[in-house]
Amino acid sequence: MSQHLVVIRGNSGSGRTTLAHDLQLAMGRGTANIGQDHLRRVVLREQDRPNGDNIGLIAHTARYCLDIGYHVIVEGILHSGHYGPELCDLIGQHDGPAHVFYLDTSLEETLRRHAGRPMAAEVGPDRLREWYRERDLLGVTGEIAVDGNLGPQETLRVLRRHIGPVTARPEVPDGLFL
Structure with a gap:
């Protein structure tokens, strides 16, 4: 089985996190969803900066999951200036199918979507x-x-069309999957 590597990038409020979650469910068991925000903000409590520790952690986690047979979705803002070299290495070294998507959402739409999120209380429009x-x-x-004006289900359909069929990871023995 050849594992798929899917990279979903885009600005805050572009719908990446929801899309990655929905794609993980659509691809089935055996798909790891590696979110930049979770590793950077929750696991490491790190600011987004050049050469941040989270950059290597994201790549290492993705490689590990691919090596043990998972399809992998890497999702985040992942600015090319900070994350580009590591992501390009990850993509270039992957032997299986690699799919790279950028959710192209306008600043106006990003601001509109962000205004309705809980995070808007701590991160204002100027930021x-x-x-x-x-x-x-x-x-x-x-x-x-990908056109950032598409709705969530249409965006998911676009990604699924480009990714194509995936083979689920074989189940592990009973009692190991909860």
Whole structure:
């Protein structure tokens, strides 16, 4: 079985996290969802900065999951300036199918979506404007910029069409999967 590596990037409020969750469910058991925010903000409690510890942790976690037979989704803002070299190495070294998506959402739409999120109380519009990067593509072969105005289900359909069928990871013996 050849594991799929899926990278989903985009600005805050682009729908990446929800999309990664929905894609993980659609791809089935044996799909790991590695979220930048979880590793950076929860596990390490680290600010997003060049050469941050989370950059290597994300790549290491993805490689480990691929090595033990999982399909992997890496999701996050993942600005190309900070994360690009490590992501390009991860993609380039992966022997199986690699799919790279950038959710191309306008600043106005990002601000609109963010206003309705709980995080809006701690991160205001000015901060979001500072974080925003227009069309921050990695420039890897096959990278797809997805229209950020699509709804969640249509965006999921776009990704599923490009990824194609996946083979579920074989079940482990009874009692090991909860």
